Amino acid sequence: MLDQVHETHGDGFAPEDQGAETLLEVNNIEVIYNHVILVLKGVSLKVPKGGITALLGGNGAGKTTTLKAISNLLHSERGEVTKGSISYRGERVQDLSPSDLVDRGVIQVMEGRHCFEHLTIEENLMTGSYTRKDGRGAIAADLEMVYEYFPRLKERRKSQAGYTSGGEQQMCAIGRALMSRPETILLDEPSMGLAPQLVEQIFGIVKSLNEEEGYTFLLAEQNTNVALRFAHYGYILESGRVVMDGPAKELRENPDVKEFYLGMSDEGRKSFRDVRSYRRRKRWLA
Amino acid sequence: MPEQLVFAMEVSLNGLMTGVMYALVALGFVLIYKASGIFNYAQGVMALFAAMTLVGIQEGRVPFSHLINAIFGTEVHHLPWHSVPALFAILLTVGVMIAFAWLVQKVVFKHLVGQEPIILFMATIGLAYFLEGVADLMWGSEIRTLDVGLPQGINLVIDETTFNWFGYGFFIDNLDIVASVVAAILVAGLVAFAQYTKQGRAMRAVADDHQAALSVGISLNFVWILVWSLAGFVALVAGIMWGSKSGVQFSLSLIALKALPVLMLGGFTSIPGAIVGGLIIGVGEALFEFTIGPMIGGATENWFAYVLALVFLVFRPQGLFGEKIIERV
Numbered sequence: 001m002l003d004q005v006h007e008t009h010g011d012g013f014a015p016e017d018q019g020a021e022t023l024l025e026v027n028n029i030e031v032i033y034n035h036v037i038l039v040l041k042g043v044s045l046k047v048p049k050g051g052i053t054a055l056l057g058g059n060g061a062g063k064t065t066t067l068k069a070i071s072n073l074l075h076s077e078r079g080e081v082t083k084g085s086i087s088y089r090g091e092r093v094q095d096l097s098p099s100d101l102v103d104r105g106v107i108q109v110m111e112g113r114h115c116f117e118h119l120t121i122e123e124n125l126m127t128g129s130y131t132r133k134d135g136r137g138a139i140a141a142d143l144e145m146v147y148e149y150f151p152r153l154k155e156r157r158k159s160q161a162g163y164t165s166g167g168e169q170q171m172c173a174i175g176r177a178l179m180s181r182p183e184t185i186l187l188d189e190p191s192m193g194l195a196p197q198l199v200e201q202i203f204g205i206v207k208s209l210n211e212e213e214g215y216t217f218l219l220a221e222q223n224t225n226v227a228l229r230f231a232h233y234g235y236i237l238e239s240g241r242v243v244m245d246g247p248a249k250e251l252r253e254n255p256d257v258k259e260f261y262l263g264m265s266d267e268g269r270k271s272f273r274d275v276r277s278y279r280r281r282k283r284w285l286a
Numbered sequence: 287m288p289e290q291l292v293f294a295m296e297v298s299l300n301g302l303m304t305g306v307m308y309a310l311v312a313l314g315f316v317l318i319y320k321a322s323g324i325f326n327y328a329q330g331v332m333a334l335f336a337a338m339t340l341v342g343i344q345e346g347r348v349p350f351s352h353l354i355n356a357i358f359g360t361e362v363h364h365l366p367w368h369s370v371p372a373l374f375a376i377l378l379t380v381g382v383m384i385a386f387a388w389l390v391q392k393v394v395f396k397h398l399v400g401q402e403p404i405i406l407f408m409a410t411i412g413l414a415y416f417l418e419g420v421a422d423l424m425w426g427s428e429i430r431t432l433d434v435g436l437p438q439g440i441n442l443v444i445d446e447t448t449f450n451w452f453g454y455g456f457f458i459d460n461l462d463i464v465a466s467v468v469a470a471i472l473v474a475g476l477v478a479f480a481q482y483t484k485q486g487r488a489m490r491a492v493a494d495d496h497q498a499a500l501s502v503g504i505s506l507n508f509v510w511i512l513v514w515s516l517a518g519f520v521a522l523v524a525g526i527m528w529g530s531k532s533g534v535q536f537s538l539s540l541i542a543l544k545a546l547p548v549l550m551l552g553g554f555t556s557i558p559g560a561i562v563g564g565l566i567i568g569v570g571e572a573l574f575e576f577t578i579g580p581m582i583g584g585a586t587e588n589w590f591a592y593v594l595a596l597v598f599l600v601f602r603p604q605g606l607f608g609e610k611i612i613e614r615v
Contacts, residue, residue, distance in 0.1 A: 073497065073501060076497065076506075098500045099500075099503035107501065107502065110497065114495050115498070116490070116491045116495055116498060116499075117494050117495070118493075118609055119490060119491060126487060127491045127502050130484065
């Protein structure tokens with residue numbers, strides 16, 4: 001079954017996405033932290049314009065590191081891309097500073113929200129417009145746009161972000177990214193620590209931002225179930241490697257994905273212990 | 287009114303003025319600590335360096351003249367002019383402080399991004415002694431008088447008014463009054479900058495979360511150069527005030543030690559806190575010396591501020607105005 005999915009690797013995306021321009025291309029990158037810890041061992045992926053691409057996998061699989069490698073936030077954590085290349089619109093971008101990248105339209109929403117606690121919600125949103133040079137009018141218009149998508153933020157605009165709820169902070173972090181007028185948004189673990197209902201709501205907004213405003217998303221997510229329902233294409237990472245990729249629809253139907261990541265199998269629910277040993281055996285066989 | 291009370295009032299007023307002077311030094315600490323989490327041990331030396339540079343430029347001295355003369359066997363000490371207008375000299379000094387901020391960032395802190403606070407603190411200790419050496423080499427180690435045309439001496443208006451009211455004229459130094467006004471303007475300016483400008487907002491964002499600031503495209507490098515420049519400017523103001531008051535000499539760098547209790551009281555992260563902390567320390571130590579001092583042999587000013595700060599640390603570790611550590615439960 002694994003092999004079957006891999007066959008689709010070459011031609012890329014679901015039929016309706018074919019012909020879409022590739023915005024972001026990550027080619028066989030290797031990332032080392034602190035000069036010794038090898039975290040990514042050759043990750044390749046493509047993000048087409050106007051799509052939602054999901055990066056799936058468990059804890060420590062390398063999702064966050066992949067996103068940070070793209071947005072160039074690795075450097076401040078003593079991480080380094082040692083092999084491979086990252087290009088955006090065909091241009092090599094891995095030596096740019098994060099602010100240059102934001103300038104080119106790629107912005108990351110970090111895992112765990114990372115709002116500026118002591119700034120108000122509105123000030124948080126305004127920091128997103130730091131690199132823009134198109135004037136107050138355009139920025140104010142975008143602020144209204146963000147408030148339209150996240151009415152809750154408008155209600156809390158004068159509150160310090162540190163005192164708002166987890167869901168509001170996630171909205172604030174996404175809204176802040178939107179304020180930079182990006183083309184591609186790297187969204188890291190938007191579901192983290194949120195109630196299922198809120199997760200649905202946030203993903204719903206991401207979907208409508210994608211469809212109505214044309215933003216391209218690359219999202220890292222542990223919640224495979226939700227991510228595969230909203231994404232167009234998915235990559236599955238395991239210990240620093242892409243082990244499987246394909247259109248979201250196919251991944252959802254794949255028995256291995258079902259069993260390992262969605263917690264379902266043909267023989268009904270299995271106990272976690274069985275799954276674990278099965279998974280280990282499976283990896284040895286592969 | 288009883289005589290003692292009138293004296294106490296005069297002492298308090300003078301204490302307030304001294305407090306403002308402490309606050310001027312504390313401000314520089316707050317700026318850098320808030321934006322980068324660095325406790326800048328070199329702040330006092332920066333004030334000294336700024337004051338020495340200002341005097342040097344005003345008197346038209348050649349910087350590094352000892353060094354130049356030793357190497358080339360020349361005898362240069364003075365530029366063709368002997369007195370440069372104060373305002374022009376101040377502007378030049380601001381330029382020097384900005385260049386210093388840029389250098390510090392390029393040479394030292396750029397390479398220490400993401401290091402432990404204690405390592406950054408050690409770096410500033412090194413910086414302090416390095417800067418002291420540079421100041422010595424650049425301008426020599428003689429004591430100089432600084433005069434940028436600020437009024438000095440007793441304020442006659444206050445003297446007369448209080449004499450008419452209480453039958454006793456207060457001695458308030460004009461220079462202290464100027465320092466208070468300047469400090470008020472400085473604080474108002476800094477607060478307005480932090481609250482209402484784009485760069486000010488970026489500064490506060492960086493203070494909250496370096497990584498997130500990077501992620502929205504704020505350049506940490508630029509913000510830190512900006513903050514060190516501002517701290518350099520504050521150091522210059524403090525240097526002018528202290529230098530005018532007690533001459534430009536190496537002990538000037540020790541005023542940084544007096545800023546420590548001010549910071550503990552006001553909070554390391556609050557600009558208004560630095561002022562209020564300074565005032566409390568100033569009045570507190572003056573009144574303590576006035577009332578309790580004679581009973582225990584005086585010289586309480588040397589330690590009172592630290593004891594007060596220690597008491598505060600026990601009950602309110604973040605200081606009066608320090609940012610609350612936001613914890614959601």
